[in-house]
Amino acid sequence: MTLPVLAITLGDVAGIGPEITAKSLLGHDKLREKCVPVVIGDLASVRRGVESVGGDPVAISQINDPSEAQNVPGTIEVIQVGPSLESVPVGELSPEAGDGSYRFVVEACRLARERAIDGIVTAPLNKAAMHAGGHSFPGHTELLAQEFGVEDYSLVLSAGDLYFFHLTTHVSLRQAIENITFDRTFSVLKLAGAFAESMGKPNELIGLAGLNPHAGENRLFGDEDADVLAPAVEAARKQGLNVSGPLPGDALIPSAVRGNVNLVVVCYHDQGHAPFKAVYGDDGVNITVGLPVVRVSVDHGTAFDIAGQGIAREASLVLSLERAASLAPKWDVVWRAAQAM
Incomplete structure (x- = not known):
């Protein structure tokens, strides 16, 4: 059976998104039996996240398209979106990080519309940072709804x-x-x-x-x-x-x-x-119902106060990946049923 390809949007890189992504993909090999995870985000931030949890940055590789993903346990495959965010300070509200979190989601939606991925899993973004970066959405859900042109969600x-x-x-x-x-x-x-x-x-x-x-x-x-x-x-x-x-x-x-x-x-x-x-x-x-593609998110925020320390728990992100992997194969049924109601 073909495994669903899931885009992990890195969220606000000043928060815990990079480190919980690193912990999830480097420490939970059984995820690879359920899905093909591809990070949509920033290489430098992923590298910083890996280092914060004691991992080896050599595990990170850049790809240009989800079809290139090899899905090897103990690796992280990243699609770089926009300029590097290496200079963004950890644990601080940053317009650059807010703009990046917006761009990661927009890119994941584009890949979903082109059917290059089967689902989106979102690490947390910071709403104030996204607003400071020039994008006045209340949160992920409303941004996703606009990108997919849906009103009932x-x-x-x-x-x-x-x-x-x-x-x-x-x-x-x-x-x-x-x-x-x-x-x-x-x-x-x-x-x-x-x-x-x-x-x-x-x-x-x-x-x-x-x-x-x-x-x-x-x-x-x-x-x-x-x-x-x-x-x-x-x-x-x-x-x-x-x-x-x-x-x-x-x-x-x-x-x-x-x-x-x-x-x-x-x-x-x-x-x-x-x-x-x-x-x-x-x-x-957190699941968004009413979109043409499954989207699952962690149920917590960016936790600026502990970001970069490598102590953030990855349990919700692992669970989000597992839930998205289970829902993705039948999501067309959800979408069709919603459209028919």
């Missing part, structure tokens, strides 16, 4: 069989409330249904968390649950989706953690991220 946190879809992510809470519309809610419910269908579980229960405490409690604590979320649930049910909600988040999310609900839709960033990270930590990954 969702950030999805996943651990095992549990998936948290998000109606909104990197905006203020005030803006999130404004962004939670009938159309957006209906769209994400359909994406969750398409994802379930692609996994062979078209009748999988989808739980929608309420926006307000107690899901509004009959309008005592706000009208959004009754006026926006409930009609979207009803519309999704009419399309054959098994949706329940809006349900109080403090009841739905613990039930999901206990394994009673595998597909959860939350309203805003911290409603999903805070409990998810508290429970799963390094065992979680």
Whole structure:
């Protein structure tokens, strides 16, 4: 069986991306049985990452196209994108590093559109650095959506069989409330249904968390649950989706953690991220559903405070590679199902 080729975007080179990439590719040989990893980034930064974890820079080689990858355990194959970032200081916010993180993602998207790769795995970028570098995206997800020209997409946190879809992510809470519309809610419910269908579980229960405490409690604590979320649930049910909600988040999310609900839709960033990270930590990954190619990301940031010390844990990146490798062969099914909804 042909192994999926996965582009690893190096992220912000001033952060821990280079060293967790080095640890993942030099210390986890069994990954090579699941995928062909190709780093999209900066040779000098990868070399610095390898040295920080006590590796030998001779393991690094430059290639010009993913088709050249040999996938030999104990090696790192890198496609250089743009000028060298060797002068970027580690652990500091840098416009050059922010611009680089943007360019790495854009190049990976180009390779995906040309079908030179089968999936994208992203090391963390720093949003402030990317903005300083001239690219005003809230994060990876929105940049990927623009590159692929999609409007219906969702950030999805996943651990095992549990998936948290998000109606909104990197905006203020005030803006999130404004962004939670009938159309957006209906769209994400359909994406969750398409994802379930692609996994062979078209009748999988989808739980929608309420926006307000107690899901509004009959309008005592706000009208959004009754006026926006409930009609979207009803519309999704009419399309054959098994949706329940809006349900109080403090009841739905613990039930999901206990394994009673595998597909959860939350309203805003911290409603999903805070409990998810508290429970799963390094065992979680970030998947973007709604793109024509699988994209999986680590579920942590750039950690400038420990960057360059070689102590950052690579567990989330290894898990991201494994999850992307497992999803890539059937991602066309996810994409087609999403387009058909």
